[in-house]
Amino acid sequence: MEAEAASASKGATIGSSAVTGLGNGDWLKFSGLDFGSTAANQFTAKVASGAAGGVSGLVEVRLDSPTAQVAGSFAVANTGGWTSWRSVPANISGVSGVHDVYVTFTSGQGADFVAIDSLSFQRPDGAVEPTPTPTPTPTPTSTATGDPSGSAYRTIEAEAASASKGATIGSSAVTGLGNGDWLKFSGLDFGSTAANQFTAKVASGAAGGVSGLVEVRLDSPTAQVAGSFAVANTGGWTSWRSVPANISGVSGVHDVYVTFTSGQGADFVAIDSLSFGR
Incomplete structure (x- = not known):
């Protein structure tokens, strides 16, 4: 329509x-x-x-x-x-x-x-x-979970971040994420064929009207945003949803920063895992 x-x-x-x-x-x-x-x-x-x-x-x-x-x-x-x-x-x-x-x-x-x-x-x-289904966004390729160093093309557990700011690192997810917070994943290898998609498994129990951006930046938490998606309440802090976003073509080896930006002061998201796709 x-x-x-x-x-x-x-x-x-x-x-x-x-x-x-x-x-x-x-x-x-x-x-x-x-x-x-x-x-x-x-x-x-x-x-x-x-x-x-x-x-x-x-x-x-x-x-x-x-x-x-x-x-x-x-x-x-x-x-x-x-x-x-x-x-x-x-x-x-x-x-x-x-x-x-x-x-x-x-x-x-x-x-x-x-x-x-x-x-x-x-x-x-x-x-x-009444209209045909729009072409779905391709699901990024992922392989087995492992250490965050090495290939970018696999499921990377958020709690395996090599450094963080403002995050609560749990045994199976990272919570307490709000404006200005970030997670660092060191030495991810995207290879010579550029990645063009990022997917994160996220949840939110944020209050109504509270939302923010999950962003990908390369080599610095203040670098230009390579890609992002917005997230708000998903139904609760354990109601997980995999959300894809396009990113500008990324190749080579980079420290990847997942940053969190919001116009509100409250925490707005938890993250379970992330992956990249071509």
């Missing part, structure tokens, strides 16, 4: 090919969507953001009212610009029957944080109503 075909909206700028100007408290309404008798369990939106660093928010699905319980959501921050589109999936509670669907936008900051081009829903068997 094209976002600009919304039957009603609040706070949105409806363009000819996308909807922009979306920030905290705004919403789009799509009337009378028929999910049928087999419940949909996933929502995908094609979004873009040129929001300033530290500005992020949630894209949420609600049924029949803009203030109804959230059926599912994903977090988004700067994607590289207001026309740098990315298809982002989110799990939703099983939805069947006919509903007015509200796509709502929530942020802890006042600035607009997202534009939306289109949206779709999927059933467990992969069927989509």
Whole structure:
């Protein structure tokens, strides 16, 4: 469904090919969507953001009212610009029957944080109503867990970080991560064919409106961001979700810093593991 075909909206700028100007408290309404008798369990939106660093928010699905319980959501921050589109999936509670669907936008900051081009829903068997499933982001190649030095192309346990700032290193995950914190993974070898994707298994029990960015930087915690994704409450601090992000092509051997940036002071994420893919 094209976002600009919304039957009603609040706070949105409806363009000819996308909807922009979306920030905290705004919403789009799509009337009378028929999910049928087999419940949909996933929502995908094609979004873009040129929001300033530290500005992020949630894209949420609600049924029949803009203030109804959230059926599912994903977090988004700067994607590289207001026309740098990315298809982002989110799990939703099983939805069947006919509903007015509200796509709502929530942020802890006042600035607009997202534009939306289109949206779709999927059933467990992969069927989509009413448009075809967007091409999924490829799953990065990974191999056995091991020491963080050596090949970048395997699952790397977060607690194996060689250094950290502001983190609580547990036996099976790293918690207590908020603005300005980082994890260092020394001497990761990306080889001569550049990696272009990063995936992290994360969880969050952060309060509503609290979100932030998980970023990849090379050789310094203050280096330019090679890639990032936004995360907010996933359902709890042990409700894990694997989230992919594109990164600028990385080859050779680097110390990799996973950094955490937020416009709020509260911790917003825990991390279990990470991996890179070509």
